[in-house]
Amino acid sequence: MLLSRISGKRLAAMLAACLTPYLAGAPAHAAGEEIAWPKRLIVSAPSSGTPASMIMASIARVIEKNTPIQRVIVQPIGGINNFAPMMEKGEVDIAIHSGADVLAHMAGLEENRMSFMRTLLPTSVQAFVVLTTPDKGIHNLNALRGKVVYSRNPGNTMFDPVVKALLAGAGLAESDLKANLTKANNTVAVADVVEGRADALIMPAMTNVVMELRQAKGECLFITPADDQMPAVKSAMPPGFYFETLPAGSRSYGNTDEVKNAPMYRSVLLVSEKMPKALAAELVKVIMEHRDEWVGVHGQAKDWGVMSLGLPPLHEGAREYFEGKGLISDEQKAEQETFSAMLSQGN
Template sequence: MAAWLLVAGLSTTAFAQSDPSMSTSITIGTGGVTGVYYPAGGAICRLVNRTRSEHGVRCAVRATGGTVVNLTALQTGELELGLAQSDWQHHAYLGTSESFVHEESGADLRSVFSLHSESFTVLARADAGITKLDDLKGKRVNVGSPGSGQYATMQVLMEAKGWELDDFREARTFGPVEQASALCDNRIDATVYTVGHPSGVVQEATTTCDVRIVEVDDEQVRSLVEERSYYRFSTIPAGMYKGNQGEVNSFGVVATLVTHSGVPDQVIYALVKAVFTNLDTFKGLHPAFAELTPEAMVREALTAPLHPGARQFYEEKGLIRPEEG
């Protein structure tokens, strides 16, 4: 599938200096085409592009390796916007991870809004003897592709557990597209995936072969959540996937839309207005968006300061007070 996708959409802008005759192109870095980030980026672009004649902003999405790739591309100016897990937005902005240790940290990163919750999800073959997190040791485990949020978060979890990659019989680095087939073809015993639910990858795996969602809830996980503000306890609803009738406890993060300070205010204003004035439409574009509220989207899980264009719209609508900007 092509790495680029143009999707049709909607927005207006109150910035008088925005000239619809002057076209501006923006690209949103997402994730693999089977994940939630890719359709999330497409949904945003659809709303922006529907009234491009009013503000001159053309929006496209790019399939990428995920969170860490997107944040790195934002810092180099390769992307105008990117979707990222809240934990790695935190690390990128503050420079508190080996992946983001640099002289100026991520000082130019700016928040736009947050989206859906994402659970750290462990899928295991039913015949692999994996019923709890510790059972992954000695098994063939996919830890995610380098540059993805799932890979980075798995490294954090492994550190908390005192694990090394050598503790697994095999450690594989499949991306989201390959995970389900790798499980069902018996090339791996389990895979980890940080994703919003319902997920197409999880749906594919659980309907193609006998796969269980494993609880991620022990002393080390609880300590992680309690010590780090960007993590939260989460649950994967009962009955969402074939063969998994009970609610599954885990921990998770929040998907966030991030930009950088070099993107013009009127461009971000147009994008934000497109989404927030058509929020019901946006929520209907993917089941993971169903519980979104404007209040949570402008306040939760955002470490980097709001981009001025986003802040302008939120102040106008009374979602934040000027002093909060």
């Protein structure tokens, strides 16, 4: 027979030549661990058309192209009270949500601890500040005394403790404000500031809001804690927030001048702690190694996959990847240990 005439070395070489194209295209598995690839992934994302949904849809195509997963379905399922129970039951695999809100639940500051969720990947970054205009006479947190502000959001209490922490930096409480209004939408709130019915907005710094205030009043001021107020603010700030300096002329926030001590928070891709370590590690690897295929979808995509403080506990597979690449700082590792200890105490 033909095979009997072929030497062992030659047969091995022939087999290697035939299999190499297939092996080269196969995803690398975590060392010593077989990956149980699902046929599909269900991803809970914000409303269709948002930057996060657009970026996630592009990442979904990358996953389909570079893994055995056949379909990655990205759909708006709703907030944490909608997707979290579904994730716990295995009906949702990945969700995009605010890391600070997840940590608030994990810390017991909100109903339902939801301690089973883990971070697969950091996503967008957001600053939370006081926005006002020059004619209001507000140049520091102390000047909020006796002012009318918008800070409340109907059905979303995530930012309430952040507002209290900022006020605490100036030795103020909500009772020291003339009024703290509930924001039905940004359009009405901005109009009230412009037309004199309100003095300031305490909210995520959104470029469109900043530009509207600047166009109407000549400038939009960003008010954040002074250096001597930082100890009081930090001690009152809920988990998941950290502080950075916003460079002057930031395209992400629209600020004219440099803004020091800006409270920041992250959104993240969440998965269940039950996701196999090898699967989580390989998903992160595929997403990060094909970054050039999705990072140009929207300006916010540049922050996706960039480590920082303020992240809910990383999934062990994700942590293995980021630590292996040297992408986690000692400060970030220490915070991760603190958050993990918080979970252990609550269980």
